[in-house]
Amino acid sequence: xxxVQKSFFLxxxxxxxxxxxxxxxxxxxxxxxxxxxxxxxxxxxNQKSYELFSSLRNYKDAEHYLEQILKADPVLAFRSAExxxxxxxxxxxxxxxxxxxxEPIRWFVLDLIEDKLLLLxxxxxxxxxxxxxxxxxxxxENSTLRSWLNSSFYETAFEPSERALxxxxxxxxxxxxxxxxxxxxxxxxxxxxxxxxxxxxxxxNDLDQDTVGKVYASEYASRQxxxxxxxxxxxxxxxxxxxxxxxxxFVDQQGKLYLSGAYTDIDYQFAVRPAIWVNLK
Numbered sequence: 001x002x003x004v005q006k007s008f009f010l011x012x013x014x015x016x017x018x019x020x021x022x023x024x025x026x027x028x029x030x031x032x033x034x035x036x037x038x039x040x041x042x043x044x045x046n047q048k049s050y051e052l053f054s055s056l057r058n059y060k061d062a063e064h065y066l067e068q069i070l071k072a073d074p075v076l077a078f079r080s081a082e083x084x085x086x087x088x089x090x091x092x093x094x095x096x097x098x099x100x101x102x103e104p105i106r107w108f109v110l111d112l113i114e115d116k117l118l119l120l121x122x123x124x125x126x127x128x129x130x131x132x133x134x135x136x137x138x139x140x141e142n143s144t145l146r147s148w149l150n151s152s153f154y155e156t157a158f159e160p161s162e163r164a165l166x167x168x169x170x171x172x173x174x175x176x177x178x179x180x181x182x183x184x185x186x187x188x189x190x191x192x193x194x195x196x197x198x199x200x201x202x203x204x205n206d207l208d209q210d211t212v213g214k215v216y217a218s219e220y221a222s223r224q225x226x227x228x229x230x231x232x233x234x235x236x237x238x239x240x241x242x243x244x245x246x247x248x249x250f251v252d253q254q255g256k257l258y259l260s261g262a263y264t265d266i267d268y269q270f271a272v273r274p275a276i277w278v279n280l281k
Contacts, residue, residue: 030059041065046073054088063104074161078117078280085109087117089278090157092125094218105157107276108212110202115280116167120194120202124217124234124271126153127224130248130264137245138264139184140173140193145237149191149274157274166190167279172197173239176249178259181241191274196240196249199257213255217271225268229253235262236271 037052050069056062066088070077077087087109091102107119130145131138140146158166171192173183194202203213216232226234233253240249242261249261250270262270 030056034060034062037062037065041069046076047079050076067104071159071161074165075280078278081109081112081117083109083112086122087119089119090159090162092153092157093220094123094125096219096223102157110212110275117278117280118275119278120212120275121273122215124215124221124226124236124273126272127217127221127226127268127270128272129267130237130270131246132265134263134265135246136264139182139241140171140239140248141184141187143239143248143264145272146187146189146192146239149193149272150189153274154191163190165278166276169277171195171239176241176243176259176261179243181243181245181247183241191276193237193239193273194275196238196257196259199238199249199251203251203255209255213251213257214253215251215255215271215273221271226271227269234271235269236273 033052034056037049037056040049040052046069050066053062053066053069070088077089081087085108087107088104089107090105092105094103094105105125106122108122109117110120111118128145128148131143133144154163154166168188168190169192171187171189172195173186174195174197175181175183177196199213203209203211214233215236217226217228217234221234222228222232228234233255235250235252235258238249238251238257241247242249242259244261244263246264247261248264250258252258
């Protein structure tokens with residue numbers, strides 16, 4: 001017995017062996033969770049199986065089971081969600097490989113108010129101008145980006161059962177805070193961009209700017225011509241006006257609010273980061 005123990009400890013001293021043993025234990029642990037998730041799924045416990053499969057991310061076919069669970073009970077992902085959590089909802093092309101279908105969209109839970117969650121996509125999902133007409137005075141109400149988000153994107157990203165959870169909300173569109181550029185009429189939207197006020201609330205300090213405001217482009221968004229820095233971070237549109245009636249505010253690559261804005265017709269250099277409310281009822 002002593003010889004066996006001695007050989008075992010000598011084995012641990014071989015370079016790389018400790019790492020190999022650690023990886024083996026890690027994969028064995030994930031496999032145990034996977035099998036437990038399968039058991040819960042087969043027994044009909046969607047809540048428990050969802051929690052277990054979510055912890056596995058891309059392990060085996062965990063994403064497939066998550067999709068099946070959420071199709072059966074779309075609200076399940078949000079029942080225990082809290083501010084600061086990450087949830088999966090809808091699908092959109094992100095890896096720039098259309099042959100394997102769209103990928104699940106991951107969202108930050110920015111807020112929880114009564115029976116509704118405010119979600120902001122974790123990745124920059126696409127690249128588009130705020131408005132396609134050059135030097136045309138425009139507000140969020142009449143922008144081509146608002147039209148696209150509430151039609152093409154909404155219909156592409158969400159199944160009918162998911163759309164039923166996305167309410168039409170009244171968005172206030174305040175004037176630009178420094179020079180008073182007109183923000184336009186309030187709008188009723190299903191999908192929208194954050195405003196200057198909302199950006200100031202949810203990532204007004206350095207920590208939140210780095211963890212929430214700073215965003216990285218999906219492979220698909222990068223292929224649309226979105227400008228990325230060395231880390232892959234991008235600037236993304238807000239719905240509030242800049243200092244000119246043909247400009248709109250954005251969040252820069254460091255996650256900081258840029259009040260002066262950029263020309264609305266900038267073609268694909270700025271990313272789109274959708275926001276939605278989800279009705280927990």
